[in-house]
Each structure stands twice: as C-alpha cells, then as structure tokens.
Amino acid sequence: MKQLFLIIAILSLHGCNRPEGEMIMEVADEETFEDLLSIPISEQPPPPPSITSGTEQISKKTIKTGGINFQSQDIVEDYQTIRELLPRYDAYIEHENQSRTKERISYQLTIRVPSTVYDSLFVTFSTIGHRLENKYSSIKDVTENYYDLSTRIKNDKLLEKRYLKILESATEIKDILEIENKLNQIRTDIENLQGQFNYLSKQVSLSTISLSFYEELPYVYDASQRGGFLAKIFSAINNGWQGFLNFVIGLIAFWPFLILLIVLGYFIKKFRSQKN
Incomplete structure (x- = not known):
C-alpha cells in the first residue's frame, strides 16, 4: 500500500x-x-481544462419540428408525390400509418429530413393536396444541453484515464478491486451520457415533419345499419332491384344458349308445318 x-x-x-x-x-x-x-463518481472533481478548451467554437444547436394536415382529392396520387420528393432531400419515412373507414381514407407519416433542407421540404409539402387545413413549425434551442453533455462526457473520460493511471501502479488486491469498481461506475456514466448525446445529436441533425392527410369517400347507403319499418321497405326495394339486375345479367351471360333455343324452336316449328 x-x-x-x-x-x-x-x-x-x-x-x-x-x-x-x-x-x-x-x-x-x-x-x-x-x-x-x-468520493462518489458524480462528485469527483473534473480534471483541469485543456489549453484549447477556451478556443472551442460553439455553434447554436436547434431541433426543428413541423406538421401539415390537408385534405386530398386523390390520396393515392398525393402519397406517390410525397414518396418521390423524399430522395431529392435525403429524407425518409420513419413511421407510416394508414387507416380506412366508410367515410374516408387517411395517412399519417413521420418524415425525417436533414435540418439544412427542412424549410425547403416543409414549404414543398404545404403545396400538396386539395385543401390545407393546418400547419405548424417550431424550433427548440438545445445548445446549452448539447455542450453540457459533451463536456460531461469529456470530463468522465479524463477521469477514467486518471483511474487507469492509478490502476497501473496498484499492487494490493484491495486497491485494485476498489479502483476497478470506480472505473465500472465511470464507464456506466459515460455510456448513459453518450446515449443521451447521440440521441440529441440525431434530433439536431435530422428534423421531423409530421404529415396527416385524408380523402373523403362517396356516401353509400347501407340499409342493414338502420332499423324500423321504413328501413325494411327500403331494404326490400333495394333487394328486389338487385335481384332483377342479377336476373338480367344472368340472361345476358347465357345468350349462346338462348340463341341455340331460338334456332331449335325455329326448326321444330318448320318441321311440324311441313308435316301437316
């Protein structure tokens, strides 16, 4: 010791x-x-700052998010237009959801795009669709949080080197075990901070645009969903009309046999008349 x-x-x-x-x-x-x-790891004094730390350039870090809601006349065409625009801006669909009811077809898209071209793509999306219903855009300044995480990671890595230097000189088992325990705590903190920093960096570099659009479907009367005497009358009329149409369609489908019957009837009638 x-x-x-x-x-x-x-x-x-x-x-x-x-x-x-x-x-x-x-x-x-x-x-x-x-x-x-x-001393707990979180309370360890940071190593002395580097000479170059004062000259480090600090740039503003922001997270851009926006959303657009619109009505479409041809949802398939508008969806295809959106898909074709994405490669031009190095953007991609992170999440997609489609839903359909009797009244409408809807799409919800979450799009990630480089922050440098966020404004251009946002304006382009605003021109798609039949009727724009809502759009919003926001910018969140995360400069302080960004550089705070970066500094904490650097300090923890320097503290890790500090303990590694001590570990190289340690000879007692007790000292080695205590130092390794401290190193494990420091490395766990570094991993947690690095995960937060990576997530924040992605949010800064890739902006988010949420698109929600829909197409209204033509109204189709469904008598089975209604009750009462009148509803049953309308249902009976509709069923009768549908039955008549099916009968006509069936006759048209058997037209070769009808022609054959007519020809056979003609020859039978002619044969009987000659016999008489």
Missing part, C-alpha cells in the same frame, strides 16, 4: 513540470488516496 502512495506522489511531483492543461494527479498520503476512492 505504501509503495503505491509513494509512486502516486512521485507522479504528482513529475506532473508539476508538465505544461499547463495536462492532467495532474496529486496524492500526498494514504488519507488522500482513501478520500479519492470514497
């Missing part, structure tokens, strides 16, 4: 001669080392 702290102290003295901005690990005695291991 004492050998470990002596090595760490030597590393600390050596770090004093390094250029400003490099990580310096100062451990003077056994109590300092024990205190470091006892």
Whole structure:
C-alpha cells in the first residue's frame, strides 16, 4: 500500500513540470488516496481544462419540428408525390400509418429530413393536396444541453484515464478491486451520457415533419345499419332491384344458349308445318 502512495506522489511531483492543461494527479498520503476512492463518481472533481478548451467554437444547436394536415382529392396520387420528393432531400419515412373507414381514407407519416433542407421540404409539402387545413413549425434551442453533455462526457473520460493511471501502479488486491469498481461506475456514466448525446445529436441533425392527410369517400347507403319499418321497405326495394339486375345479367351471360333455343324452336316449328 505504501509503495503505491509513494509512486502516486512521485507522479504528482513529475506532473508539476508538465505544461499547463495536462492532467495532474496529486496524492500526498494514504488519507488522500482513501478520500479519492470514497468520493462518489458524480462528485469527483473534473480534471483541469485543456489549453484549447477556451478556443472551442460553439455553434447554436436547434431541433426543428413541423406538421401539415390537408385534405386530398386523390390520396393515392398525393402519397406517390410525397414518396418521390423524399430522395431529392435525403429524407425518409420513419413511421407510416394508414387507416380506412366508410367515410374516408387517411395517412399519417413521420418524415425525417436533414435540418439544412427542412424549410425547403416543409414549404414543398404545404403545396400538396386539395385543401390545407393546418400547419405548424417550431424550433427548440438545445445548445446549452448539447455542450453540457459533451463536456460531461469529456470530463468522465479524463477521469477514467486518471483511474487507469492509478490502476497501473496498484499492487494490493484491495486497491485494485476498489479502483476497478470506480472505473465500472465511470464507464456506466459515460455510456448513459453518450446515449443521451447521440440521441440529441440525431434530433439536431435530422428534423421531423409530421404529415396527416385524408380523402373523403362517396356516401353509400347501407340499409342493414338502420332499423324500423321504413328501413325494411327500403331494404326490400333495394333487394328486389338487385335481384332483377342479377336476373338480367344472368340472361345476358347465357345468350349462346338462348340463341341455340331460338334456332331449335325455329326448326321444330318448320318441321311440324311441313308435316301437316
């Protein structure tokens, strides 16, 4: 144990001669080392900032979202138009839903498009359809959250290197186990933060447009859905008319046999008249 702290102290003295901005690990005695291991990962002091950190360019990060609702006269044609537009803007459909009732056919599309061409595609979508019913667009500033996550990830990675440096010099099993436990906690935090950062980065780079459009279907009377005496009369009339149409269609379908019967009837009648 004492050998470990002596090595760490030597590393600390050596770090004093390094250029400003490099990580310096100062451990003077056994109590300092024990205190470091006892501090929760979330409360660990971050390493000294890099020299270049002050010159880092900070650009504004925003999330763009919008939606358009419209009525269509030909929903199949409008849907095909939307599909043909997507490759021109490097966009794609993330989610699609189609529904159909007796009154209408509806589509709900969630489209992801690079934020650099979001405005152009949004305006183009606004011109599709028979009647525009609603459209909205919003921009959310996430600059602070974006760079906060980025900084926390960098600090945790530097803290990970800090513990790895100590682990290289550790000889006692107890020290090794404690350091590895701290490393596991740090790496878990890094994975969680990295997941949040990746999701936020995707939201920033790819904007979202929600499309909802529908086509009204012609009204079709359905007497079976209605009750009462009048409804039954209308249903009987409709059934009778449909039966008559089916009879006519059936006769037309058997026209070769009708012609054959007429020809046979003619010859039979002629034969009888000659016999008489």
